[in-house]
Amino acid sequence: MSKMQERLTERFLRYAAVNSQSVEGSPVVPSTPGQRQLAELLQKDLSELGLVDLEISDYSVLTGHLPSNLPADYHKVPTVGWVAHLDTVNVNLSADVHPQIVKNYQGGDVLLNAEKQIYIKVSEHPELEKYIGSDLITSDGTSVLGADNKAAIANLMVALETLKNNPEILHGDIYVAFVPDEEVGLCGSKKMDFSKFPVDFAYTIDCCELGEVVYQTFNAGSAAIKVKGVTAHPMSAKNTLVNPTLVCVDFINCLDRMQTPEHTEGTEGFIWVESMHTNVSEAVLNLKIRDHSKIMYEARKKFIADAVDYVKAKNPKAGVELKIVDVYGNIADALNENNRVCVDHIFEAMRELGITPKDIAMRGGTDGSFISTKGIPTPNYFTGAHNFHSYCEFMPMTAVEKSCQMTLKLIELITK
Template sequence: MQTRLLERFLRYVAVPSQSDPQQTSVPTTMGQRQLAELLQEDLSKLGLIDLEISEFSVLTGRLPANIAKDIPAVGFVAHLDTVNVNLSPVVKPKLVRDYDGNDICLNGEQGIYLRVSEHPELLKYKGQDIVFSDGTSVLGADNKAAIANLLVALEILTTDKEREHGDIYVAFVPDEECGLRGAKKMDFSKFPVAFAYTIDCCELGEIVYETFNAGNAVIKIKGVSAHPMSAKGVMVNPILAAMDFADLFDRSQTPECTEGQEGYIWVKGIQGNQSEATVNLDIRDHDKEKYEERKQTILTNVEKIKALYPRASFSCEINDTYGNIADAVTGDNRKCIDYIYTAMAELGIEPKTIAMRGGTDGSYISTQGILTPNYFTGGHNFHSNCEFLPLPALEKSCQMTLKLIELIAKG
């Protein structure tokens, strides 16, 4: 299985599909459309039907049930994009066979190393085959490890007729890294499932069904410009107003000062000139009530800054980005989470349940009435050039997919 997974993974990372948060279209880059078209071709060869790529490059399809038994339809979701962190969009993967436990030279020409002293998690995978990037890009295991997982699982299901399954729907969505934009463009009439799973990030054994509630705020400030020779008592500097606004927030409630289930408000950017300035904030909290309180804190601070700068003008727009998966869990739909723990027990995988300090496509899909928890791909160090993917962990992830389908078929 590892060989097939590696072949698929290398096939898909060869397509540059880095998203671009500066763009407003969906998809934000055409590489994602190219990858969707490649996957449509591959899925068609495996016998999936109802394959369709929407105008937003959301690819959906179905593997029909091979038994008459009434089995709930299940969905699997992976995203097409790799993250844009100012690294090269072109991935040059590097396979290290039988890792020896020493530092890894990712790029000799540029002197880029992955050092065990900085990444001791490497030692867990001594003796294993591991895929790295060449240090000039992310690896793209987020989320092409999941894409490889699903394609190999579907290949096994279509060739091994002994494996019984109900209807299996797949959705490959763009721009997950840009605020789950692709998931928000899904046509759920083409994804009529009882529940679904995302396979995204996380090392071997990690399970996520609790994510942040997430939103953003944009505060726009218009000052009063004047020439310095006559500025006294006239000029209102919007950049200084923006800085004073940022100072109103509790410095202990920021990403660098919080962990676990602690939320935060992140002053993510300040841009400005002599006439106007913009402050961008991210709002995060696992607790819905506290999340709403953080939004109110922003509004309160806007009023405070208005009082400090009465001759400036201020506007504030707050938008919700995604919700906490846990808020969608009920006694009636929790079984899809229970399947994950049962699958891990049968596969001998130690479960590691985490409250993710982020979100998945399932964070949005779950708000649409389809509970969508997440399980691991097996990779490490996403969103950096230190990203790596141990092949045995990816194999376990694919085994999880097959085991979940098996359990669902048994009822």
């Protein structure tokens, strides 16, 4: 194991020990106290690494600044930021993570838990055998590992540590932001005070396999349709009762079954009936709206509004209300000829490091998808880990090291 891998491992284990799982539907940000605990730990570590203007907001957004060390006569370089999220996902597994290290993996299935006979099986995860000879970090099979996003946190901390220990490495102004509740709707990035993050562009490190690059994400929205029915006893229900469940069914029947998540791929969008909560008097239908194309995304929102108008006309005695909220945007929509250099730097860094790029149009979003809507283009690159949101998540340390090298190479390229 190289020195960098040792430092990444040490940092990751330090941060994985903090339970920072987020909770869907919380009325407050952060949704769990462990996220603030992790922010406070990182604030202390960042102070030791020489960052200034460190602040944790009421929403547990941690921001900090590493001042430029460039000579006074050096040419102007962009101010750059990095963003990582504090929370780990809740997929109904244990919130406590017990990492373990597989030294010098030599192939075959990986035993996670002897007592419960939990394995990562090569037959199900053939990507394992790409990493023969590498150390792996796994969970004990009872939880996710939390490489999403603590591998990124470790990456940034080791990169900053490298700059501190090697003052001859030149760099401009660097800002960092650690945000809560990414996994439950990018809630933390939406609470950022961007005056504390005055950057020309930024990066997230929040996808998986070695080489993955994401600068195309969904435009995303949510819709809630609330239906108030009319109750009546069956003996006198004719021409009186309005069943809110069936009103929702009228709306659902307007949708194209081929425009759903299970029938689309790549950059194809969809409308997803995520949930319906109903009783005899009222119902709430929750939808997700997704499309890479801004034009098609807006068209999907209009379709929903038109379908609701149709349902109202069909059920005039029902009370029907629609609320649509934009959640995040496509990073690509924030790119132009003046700022696209932030993406170009990723591909140049990979070329210089001998990494084969895997350009992905993500069927989802990152914190950068929201931050980009604020005029700060924020593409994303790989952590090196695999199988996010699963007990089969694992970190091959050779790939995680490459991700950290990417961070340092980007700093070098931006400073040229």
